[in-house]
Amino acid sequence: GSIWDEYSNQVIKRMDEPTHQGEITEEMAKEAGGKLIVADFGAESCGDAVRLYWVVNETTDVIVNSKFKSFGCGTAIASSDVMAELCIGKTVDEAIKITNIDVEKALRDHPDVPAVPPQKMHCSVMAYDVIKKAASTYKGVDMESLESEIIVC
Numbered sequence: 640g641s642i643w644d645e646y647s648n649q650v651i652k653r654m655d656e657p658t659h660q661g662e663i664t665e666e667m668a669k670e671a672g673g674k675l676i677v678a679d680f681g682a683e684s685c686g687d688a689v690r691l692y693w694v695v696n697e698t699t700d701v702i703v704n705s706k707f708k709s710f711g712c713g714t715a716i717a718s719s720d721v722m723a724e725l726c727i728g729k730t731v732d733e734a735i736k737i738t739n740i741d742v743e744k745a746l747r748d749h750p751d752v753p754a755v756p757p758q759k760m761h762c763s764v765m766a767y768d769v770i771k772k773a774a775s776t777y778k779g780v781d782m783e784s785l786e787s788e789i790i791v792c
């Protein structure tokens with residue numbers, strides 16, 4: 640088969656037409672009645688980077704909206720897109736528990752078939768790291784102090 644067979648349809652669709660790509664401004668956050676959180680993270684191994692936006696309701700800690708910008712490969716774009724989607728509606732504490740494996744699983748077409756080839760698994764780690772960064776910014780704590788279940792590249 641072709642190399643394209645190693646990617647799920649979801650990955651291919653989301654790298655072409657990500658639904659949560661974009662920017663959230665202070666004004667948009669205010670209108671949505673929440674606090675704007677912007678977090679940047681770069682992967683040391685490939686130099687790619689992602690920016691995550693959250694609007695958090697400060698009374699309930701619920702993430703009411705989320706978007707991203709990516710300077711990464713197609714898998715990073717697809718991972719970031721599904722990550723933003725998974726964040727919406729969760730509290731910040733619930734969002735911290737989203738791992739890169741959850742992101743990859745959410746991108747699968749079939750539960751038993753990986754969404755990306757093994758050598759692209761590391762690209763989903765960035766999505767996980769930037770969530771931790773956003774959460775640490777919101778909570779005003781160190782990223783390292785947040786519980787982590789990272790599955791490394």
Ligand code: FES
Binds near residue numbers: 712713715762
């Ligand atoms: Fe850098 Fe995929 S190769 S994020």
Ligand code: FES
Binds near residue numbers: 682685765
């Ligand atoms: Fe790109 Fe690990 S090398 S995220």
